[in-house]
Amino acid sequence: MNNNQREGIKEQAKGWVDTAVANRKDCGDQKKNIEKGVENPGDPTNE
Template sequence: MNKYTREGIKEQVKGWVDTAVGTVTGNEDRKLKGDVEITNGANRKDYGDQKENIEKGVEDPGEPTNT
């Protein structure tokens, strides 16, 4: 697992926490911030997966599920 994948997963977890806290407290800004973090984390994780696939020589590195 490369640094992009790790950082993406960490950002997604942080987003899930912020979304949950925002939902429980009724803080829409915190909930929205969490949604953005989840999306950014997923994008970063996919980038890391694609980069790893390229290094492995996978025929279709654009498909992160080739791992």
């Protein structure tokens, strides 16, 4: 495996982590909106 392949794998792994963190945050935002009684809890503008 050459250096470019290793760096590509590292960048791909970072992307997976970023996606997981963002999904976790979205889930928390939706839960908070549900608790507040927002009509459309999945809408990010309901903050």
